[in-house]
Each structure stands twice: as C-alpha cells, then as structure tokens.
Amino acid sequence: MEKVTRQSLKNSFIKAVAITMLIVFLCSALAIFICYRLQKHILPDSNEVWLTQQTTAPDGTVTEAKLRYVLNGPPEPFGQLVADGQEHNEAQEQTSYRIERIESSYSMLSSKAKTAYRSSQICMVLLPLMFAVIGTTLCAWWFYHKILEPPITVLMDATTHIQDQDLNFQINFDRRDELGQLCTAFEKMRQTLYENNRQMWSMLEERRALQASVAHDLRNPIAIMTGYVEYLQENSRGGTLTEEKLEKALSNLGITAERMGRYTDTMRDLGAIEETEVHRREVELPDFLQHMADSLSILFQNTEVRFACDFHVPAGRAVLDGELLYRVLENLIFNALRFAERQIELAFYLEHGTLSATVTDDGPGFSDKLMQKKTALFYSEDTSGKHLGLGLAVSRVLCQKHGGTIELSNKSPHGACVKVSIKLQEILYGTALITGGENGNI
Structure with missing residues (x-):
C-alpha cells in the first residue's frame, strides 16, 4: 500500500518564508555590490597623489605644474624633466618636485559626482529594507491566495449551500494539508447529511404510503361491519331475523373485528420497531x-x-x-x-x-x-x-x-x-x- 505523505501548512509557510528570505538576501547583496562598484568608480583611487613640478627661470620667474599620479609601489626619486632642445640650458633653470597625498578623495569630487556618491550610500541602506518589505508582502499575498484562499472559498461556498438546505453538491479539494483534510471532513459530513435526509425523506414517504395503505385496507372491514349492522337492524325491525341469521352475522362481525384488531396491532408493533435503537x-x-x-x-x-x-x-x-x-x-x-x-x-x-x-x-x-x-x-x-x-x-x-x-x-x-x-x-x-x-x- 502506497504511503500518503501528509503536507502541513506549517511546512508550506516555512518553505515560502525561506525562499523569500533567500531572494531578498540575493537581491540585497546584488544591490550593495552595485552601489559599492559605483562608489569605487566615482571616487579616485586611494593611492593617487599630486605630483607638483616647480620651475625657476633665470629671470627669477617661478612656475608650478601639478600632475595626478597613482602610486603602485614604493616611492622612487624623480629626475629633472627637461624639454627637448634644452639639454644645455640646465644651468639656466632650476626644477624641483613635490609629492602630496590626496587626503580626502570625496572632497575632490564635483557636485554631480558627490550627489551620485551620496545616492549610492543611501541606496545601500534603503534597497535591502525595501526588498525585505516587498518580499514579505509578496510572500503573504502568495501564501494567502495560493494556500489559504482556495479551501476557504470552497468551504464558504459549501456553507452557503447547506444554509440554503441544498446538499446536492460536492466538495472537490484534493490537497493533503490541514485545510485539505478539513475539506475532506466537510465532504464526509455533507454526504452523511445527504444520506440521512434521503433516508428520512424515504421513511416519511413510506409512512405516508403505509397510512394510505392501512386507510384503504380498513375501508373493507368497516364497510362489512356497517353492512352487517344495517342488515341486523332491518331484519330486526321486520321480524325476519332468525337465530341462524343472527349467529352467522355475529360470526362474520367477529371475524371482521378480529381483522381490524390485527391491523391495529400491526401499526402499534411497527411504530415500536421504528423506535428501536441500533446497538453495535x-x-x-x-x-x-x-x-x-x-x-x-x-x-x-x-x-x-x-x-x-x-x-x-x-x-x-x-x-x-x-x-x-x-x-x-x-x-x-x-x-x-x-x-x-x-x-x-x-x-x-x-x-x-x-x-x-x-x-x-x-x-x-x-x-x-x-x-x-x-x-x-x-x-x-x-x-x-x-x-x-x-x-x-x-x-x-x-x-x-x-x-x-x-x-x-x-x-x-x-x-x-x-x-x-x-x-x-x-x-x-x-x-x-x-x-x-x-x-x-x-
């Protein structure tokens, strides 16, 4: 015999919540990762520095030039940068270099970049919270409409039928959880009520038929007794009633009365039997x-x-x-x-x-x-x-x-x-x- 595995509303709910939490976690992790990559793209590298070149001309004029430079390794000394054609004028100009680390990368961003950076930070907090709220709402909606609503609708419809005294319907719901078992029990109750009502109606119809049959059968002995009474009365008044006729009439009246007594006893016995209880x-x-x-x-x-x-x-x-x-x-x-x-x-x-x-x-x-x-x-x-x-x-x-x-x-x-x-x-x-x-x- 194949063993039927009974499902549970508790297990279905736990499964739905677990799947929802997994989806929310994955979506939140993806959102945080995208925001992090966006921040890395907006902010300059933390290893970036300013390379400042200061040049003093023979006439005493000092010029400076800044270059954004990324340090990928330990710092190394820089030689003097000389333009083409000026190799022999080294004595005429003096050049020095200075390296300054960028202390705050955010402070170097433009206003639009700062807005994008702040937005990504807010999204890193709000998106996981929003995913959690949306996931919880969708999980509750799915669980109600897919798990709870169908059997509740079936039971409400069945209740309406029963309230209208209509038992000629069926409850078809084959799920194996607690609500499915409730629907099955409700269907068994409906079948029992239907069968009891059918038997009660059948017994009432048979009782009516019995009463009609007894009333019909009693007409004959009553008619016979009435006829003999009239016969005795007529013969008694006319003086033609002999002892033989009287004895025969009384004998027939006794047989008819005995028959009516059997009918009465039969009805009494049948009524007592209908009150008999079943003892299993x-x-x-x-x-x-x-x-x-x-x-x-x-x-x-x-x-x-x-x-x-x-x-x-x-x-x-x-x-x-x-x-x-x-x-x-x-x-x-x-x-x-x-x-x-x-x-x-x-x-x-x-x-x-x-x-x-x-x-x-x-x-x-x-x-x-x-x-x-x-x-x-x-x-x-x-x-x-x-x-x-x-x-x-x-x-x-x-x-x-x-x-x-x-x-x-x-x-x-x-x-x-x-x-x-x-x-x-x-x-x-x-x-x-x-x-x-x-x-x-x-």
Whole structure:
C-alpha cells in the first residue's frame, strides 16, 4: 500500500518564508555590490597623489605644474624633466618636485559626482529594507491566495449551500494539508447529511404510503361491519331475523373485528420497531454468522424444507448489531417457509464494508403486482387478513436503521430472492476467504 505523505501548512509557510528570505538576501547583496562598484568608480583611487613640478627661470620667474599620479609601489626619486632642445640650458633653470597625498578623495569630487556618491550610500541602506518589505508582502499575498484562499472559498461556498438546505453538491479539494483534510471532513459530513435526509425523506414517504395503505385496507372491514349492522337492524325491525341469521352475522362481525384488531396491532408493533435503537458491538467473522445460522435452523425443525448456508466472508472482526440482523433474517426466512417447496438457501457476502445476506427459496416467486410495489413499506397479497406483510415491513425498517437496504427479486427459473445489505464498522480483516466450505444441511 502506497504511503500518503501528509503536507502541513506549517511546512508550506516555512518553505515560502525561506525562499523569500533567500531572494531578498540575493537581491540585497546584488544591490550593495552595485552601489559599492559605483562608489569605487566615482571616487579616485586611494593611492593617487599630486605630483607638483616647480620651475625657476633665470629671470627669477617661478612656475608650478601639478600632475595626478597613482602610486603602485614604493616611492622612487624623480629626475629633472627637461624639454627637448634644452639639454644645455640646465644651468639656466632650476626644477624641483613635490609629492602630496590626496587626503580626502570625496572632497575632490564635483557636485554631480558627490550627489551620485551620496545616492549610492543611501541606496545601500534603503534597497535591502525595501526588498525585505516587498518580499514579505509578496510572500503573504502568495501564501494567502495560493494556500489559504482556495479551501476557504470552497468551504464558504459549501456553507452557503447547506444554509440554503441544498446538499446536492460536492466538495472537490484534493490537497493533503490541514485545510485539505478539513475539506475532506466537510465532504464526509455533507454526504452523511445527504444520506440521512434521503433516508428520512424515504421513511416519511413510506409512512405516508403505509397510512394510505392501512386507510384503504380498513375501508373493507368497516364497510362489512356497517353492512352487517344495517342488515341486523332491518331484519330486526321486520321480524325476519332468525337465530341462524343472527349467529352467522355475529360470526362474520367477529371475524371482521378480529381483522381490524390485527391491523391495529400491526401499526402499534411497527411504530415500536421504528423506535428501536441500533446497538453495535464487535463480533468475530465468520464464526458469528455461523452461530446465527445455527439458531435460524431451529425454524426448520417441524418442516420438510431443507436449509443450506454458504459463507463468503473473510476471517476478521467487525462492528454490527447482531440482534437486529437476526430479527431481519428470522422474518425473511419465516416468510420464505410459507412458499418454499423443498429448500431455502442463506448466503453471506462481504464487499466494500457492506455485509450482504440473501434468502432464496424454490417457491413460485414474487408476483408481478408485488414486484411493482416492492419499494412500498407495507404490502401483502394475503386476502385472508392473517398475513399483513408485517415481516417485510419490519425487516425494511430495521435495515434502514443499520444504514442498509432490502432488495426483492425473482431467480430463474422460479423462486424468490431477498437480499439484505447492512453497513459495517470495520476494525480488522484477515486475508483468508471462506468460499463454499460451509455448504450443507443444518
């Protein structure tokens, strides 16, 4: 498994500051070097001196000439400089030389050169400070717009959607720092809210359908009871009510009242089941499922139906509500026993954190009318009133509480199949896979 390296805002900030400081240092060093070279170019060399030549003419006239000279080594004596054609007039003129070091090179500069020199000195101080301010500003701007602003914008937009009660959106932000993890957590929260709202809306719709179905089904027994009451009243007034007719009418009224009582009990039981809480605990797989199958096999003791189990679950541990799963499977197997001819099969599967259990019988299968209403919470094809479809309704409600679903289908060539899926809180799973090793009668 590839290890995901988690980035950090702290590391990103330190990296941005370090790069900024390096750039500021390099720019400041370059600016100081340029200013220094400019100063060296403006100022005369510190080894420059004035070479003064003083000449005394025979008539006593004294003339001086100055020459700017650079001393590159130890001073050496200068001989007398004589112009061409005057080699024989040495006695007529006397020449002397004098060397004076330039004490202040700046004082010898022109006004423009002095201004340039002062400007370079100011730049040597101000430019590094300016680079530091600009670098800090650009670093803060970059860090906010590239690191902080994108996730903040995504989260603000998501918050606006949630405030508007709109959960039909996605948060796409794949960075791995703290803000990226926050966006990922926000997306998981949105998905949870969306799923909870969807399940709540589904349960409300199913409750409305249940109420409409019960109201529709209660109309028949109420109409029957009303008819018998009118029948008894008419025959009683006409004097044609015999003891046989009275007994038959009362018997039918009792059957109808009993049926209405079943409807009332069904609604009460279903309401109590909807209040059931899910209590998850850690279990060992597949041993826990094997014990559950052994307990379910008791339902087949007084029947001729064969019970077969198949496990496709790796060894490991998971967190689930075993009592809830047992009640669901018990209801489904009890219903399957009413239609099965020779065999009922129970199979367990584990895929992507979801535990699935299928209950398959070899009976006639579900009718087309029931398949059209297979998503309804409360439906039964039994016209006798003895079976009101409570088992499937209870199983559907319990599965929804565990974050699961129930799917109805028909298998070929005949038979019904009910698939139960519940979400697990996984802890640890091994690599061993049990496939087909537990088949057989129980």
